[in-house]
Amino acid sequence: MKKGLLCLLFCLLIVSSVFAMGGSAPAKKASYPYLISNFENGSFVKDPQWFSFDAIMPSISKNSELKEGDAAVAADAGDYSLKLTGTAKDWYVGGMGLMLGIDATGYDNFDADIYGNGEKSGKLKVELYQDASGRPEIIVGPDYKPLYDDLFSYEIEVNWTGWKHVSIPIKSFKIEGNGIKTWNPTLKNGKKGLVKVQLITVANSQTGSINYNVDNLELGVSK
Numbered sequence: 001m002k003k004g005l006l007c008l009l010f011c012l013l014i015v016s017s018v019f020a021m022g023g024s025a026p027a028k029k030a031s032y033p034y035l036i037s038n039f040e041n042g043s044f045v046k047d048p049q050w051f052s053f054d055a056i057m058p059s060i061s062k063n064s065e066l067k068e069g070d071a072a073v074a075a076d077a078g079d080y081s082l083k084l085t086g087t088a089k090d091w092y093v094g095g096m097g098l099m100l101g102i103d104a105t106g107y108d109n110f111d112a113d114i115y116g117n118g119e120k121s122g123k124l125k126v127e128l129y130q131d132a133s134g135r136p137e138i139i140v141g142p143d144y145k146p147l148y149d150d151l152f153s154y155e156i157e158v159n160w161t162g163w164k165h166v167s168i169p170i171k172s173f174k175i176e177g178n179g180i181k182t183w184n185p186t187l188k189n190g191k192k193g194l195v196k197v198q199l200i201t202v203a204n205s206q207t208g209s210i211n212y213n214v215d216n217l218e219l220g221v222s223k
Contacts, residue, residue: 035217036048039078040078049098052095054092054094056093070164074162082213084214100195102187108169110168110218111218112217114166116159118159121211126173132179146176148177150180
């Protein structure tokens with residue numbers, strides 16, 4: 001699976017600028033849950049600013065038009081959600097990313113509300129990048145895995161119709177990279193915590209497409 005080179009350079013530039021001169025991103029005090037994004041301002045390019053790459057086609061949907069699935073999840077979805085569509089090239093479509101730079105040590109769960117459009121809606125891979133080295137930026141190799149830090153990833157197959165709440169323990173995430181190999185996204189000792197979250201989209205067939213919505217992306221505590 002290849003991601004765009006322009007995206008890689010863009011991400012590295014953002015990380016470098018955020019943490020230049022030995023500083024760190026503003027730490028947000030831990031609370032439960034930590035809201036990553038709920039798109040309630042009707043935008044994905046401001047407050048917060050997501051970036052997109054490759055063939056992904058993001059847009060904002062009105063949730064009033066999405067009525068199927070779990071009624072309780074639909075009621076909690078709010079007014080807007082992020083719609084992800086696109087056509088694959090060798091299974092891979094593209095992705096979205098958001099820079100964080102937060103202390104996430106108090107959380108051990110990733111939660112999201114997802115609206116599926118049937119069995120062939122596609123797959124969603126959640127990626128969490130953790131600073132383990134204290135370097136100004138996360139450096140990745142040719143395989144896009146961190147050379148000195150940690151990448152936690154989990155793939156969700158969206159094979160249902162309507163709204164569904166997904167809750168995934170961080171311990172279920174695959175750990176890649178060459179960091180400390182354990183969940184510890186701290187801001188102590190010059191570390192930058194949980195630096196970035198990415199949503200990678202994959203089709204169910206080599207030249208297929210993806211079509212689903214995501215909302216209420218959060219970090220929480222396992223029950």
